[in-house]
Amino acid sequence: MFRPGWVQTEVARGEPCVLRMSAMSSQPNSREPAAAAHNTSDLYAPTNDHPAGHRGVQKYIHVVGSSVFIDTVIADDSWDRHVVGIVQEEAWWAVDVPPDAEDPSYGAALDLYSYHGRSSPGEWLAAGRAVQLVEWARTHRFCGRCATPTEPSPGERGMKCPACGLIAYPRVAPAMITLVTRGEPGPDQEALLARGTNFPIPMYSCLAGFVEPGEDLEGAVVREVAEEVGLVVGNVRYLQSQPWPFPHSLMIGFHADYLSGDLVLQEDEIVDANWYRKDDLPPIPPAISVARQLIDAWVNDPG
Numbered sequence: 247m248f249r250p251g252w253v254q255t256e257v258a259r260g261e262p263c264v265l266r267m268s269a270m271s272s273q274p275n276s277r278e279p280a281a282a283a284h285n286t287s288d289l290y291a292p293t294n295d296h297p298a299g300h301r302g303v304q305k306y307i308h309v310v311g312s313s314v315f316i317d318t319v320i321a322d323d324s325w326d327r328h329v330v331g332i333v334q335e336e337a338w339w340a341v342d343v344p345p346d347a348e349d350p351s352y353g354a355a356l357d358l359y360s361y362h363g364r365s366s367p368g369e370w371l372a373a374g375r376a377v378q379l380v381e382w383a384r385t386h387r388f389c390g391r392c393a394t395p396t397e398p399s400p401g402e403r404g405m406k407c408p409a410c411g412l413i414a415y416p417r418v419a420p421a422m423i424t425l426v427t428r429g430e431p432g433p434d435q436e437a438l439l440a441r442g443t444n445f446p447i448p449m450y451s452c453l454a455g456f457v458e459p460g461e462d463l464e465g466a467v468v469r470e471v472a473e474e475v476g477l478v479v480g481n482v483r484y485l486q487s488q489p490w491p492f493p494h495s496l497m498i499g500f501h502a503d504y505l506s507g508d509l510v511l512q513e514d515e516i517v518d519a520n521w522y523r524k525d526d527l528p529p530i531p532p533a534i535s536v537a538r539q540l541i542d543a544w545v546n547d548p549g
């Protein structure tokens with residue numbers, strides 16, 4: 247089974263294109279805040295710290311569809327809520343706003359693309375966690391094995407079937423994303439950047455794709471590059487990761503070296519792919535994406 251995921255904007259299947267476009271930038275060297283420049287252990291208290299006993303600030307992340315409206319009071323105490331955690335010493339709750347309820351934000355709720363840049367990087371990550379938890383609960387109301395209605399599993403974050411015992415935990419889908427370079431480090435080194443068939447604007451990014459069952463991350467990098475542009479790469483090294491809540495990915499960023507082959511594009515996925523020097527980059531993705539962070543790290547590496 248092949249699930250295409252050329253760049254993060256494509257991994258974000260189901261999001262309206264207009265929102266993706268609003269988050270994009272054609273300025274290769276603009277300095278926007280990074281989405282995940284820190285380790286998340288600095289953000290969340292250990293998960294055995296439960297917000298119920300927290301005496302400080304309480305925040306309710308009302309999830310309206312897949313948008314968020316944050317308030318210090320819950321709009322309706324009867325709505326389902328989920329523990330997000332102690333987030334930077336505040337108690338955060340995810341509140342599932344029923345689809346037939348009156349919108350507690352009166353239209354002010356923001357999708358996560360729009361919320362990025364209007365929040366701190368940590369708030370954005372925690373809001374993404376809230377949306378993912380609510381969406382997981384919405385889509386695991388029945389057992390996948392025997393269709394019995396599920397119940398929260400005591401003492402853990404799981405939805406359990408009372409009939410057969412199957413427990414469903416929140417899903418995280420790992421997806422690799424890689425910058426491929428050729429040549430020695432320095433001003434003449436080139437990076438491979440490509441434009442996917444469904445990019446709404448002519449933007450060039452790193453290669454990306456979901457990890458398949460039975461595959462390690464390095465293998466996924468080598469396979470995806472071979473499938474999508476026909477090149478052989480090696481020396482795959484990990485750089486950084488980023489939660490990507492569209493709807494529940496974890497982007498794992500790598501740098502790989504070109505070894506051999508000529509560009510042969512997978513036409514149903516790729517419109518164009520080229521090698522670019524640091525001083526001659528095409529339009530690239532915005533700072534919200536780990537793709538941009540991988541490209542920036544390469545550009546700023548004096549090599």
Ligand SMILES: [Zn+2]
Pocket residue numbers: 389390391392393394407408409410411412
């Ligand atoms: Zn069951």
